[in-house]
Amino acid sequence: MSAVNVEDSENVRTALNKTNDSQAVHDRSIGDIIRDARNLSAAEVERVLVYQRENGVRFGEAAVALGLVSEDDVLHALAQQFHYPLANAERRLSSPELVVLNQPFSVQAEAIRAVRSQVIMRQQQGAASSHASLAVISPQTGDGKTYFAANLAVSLAQLGGRTLVVDADLRGPRLHEVFRVPNNAGLSTILSGRAESQVIQGVEGVPGLFVLPGGAIPPNPLELVERPAFGLLMRELGSKFDHVIVDTAAAMYGSDGCVAAAKCGSAIVIARKDACRYEALQDLVASLSGSSVQFLGAVVNEF
Structure with missing residues (x-):
């Protein structure tokens, strides 16, 4: 267990150094x-x-x-x-899902920013720790969970703080594709005690934003998330970053998302309009009741 924490601490220190180096002040006209x-x-x-x-x-x-x-x-x-990061032409082509970065004045980007405001206010008013991470969960695949998690992370980084987005969907990790970062090592590597290289990646063009990709798909994703190492890692990352957003596997594949939410401390549910079954959404929300998870609410994805 100590090996996991030591490795992660080194990655966090490297990430923080990059953040400080990238936050140059531009006072020119x-x-x-x-x-x-x-x-x-x-x-x-x-x-x-x-x-x-x-x-x-x-x-x-x-x-x-x-x-x-x-x-x-x-x-x-x-x-x-x-000091407001925007995507250049190359980024717009390579990362089309990052609407907050690519289309900052679109309806979608404004909706993400509105949710961001609600998330911040509800976390501050709730009982969860100020260092609580936010798990993004959904009933089924295709709800737009990864899309939402990625754009929420970008919008939080645009506020000026240090933001980390973690790919805890160990059944089908995709954040490395969205942000165009290496996936040679990631969360699964850390949780299995095999992390030998830097796993937290800075996002080019977005100061203060970092990604912890999923890494190789393991044969036991639920067991890795259930182990104490994941909870310890979330607490440590929560103390190092201003915001930690955690993407998870859809509930239709298992209880990974709910387990991750319990380790993170707070959760938000994503459902796609005219696609998500009400019963599935209701069951997912009910599965969080009785736990220590601070449930921030549900977001209906219309896009």
């Missing part, structure tokens, strides 16, 4: 950021300034109107100035 990003010449900058003065618009609007930059360039400049 929008004009400076756009100029450097698009390599605008002194003459082009002067054209923008003249247009800005004559038309009473912002620097970015003037540069777009003159065709020197795109609206995306201005958006990314604003994101840098306000």
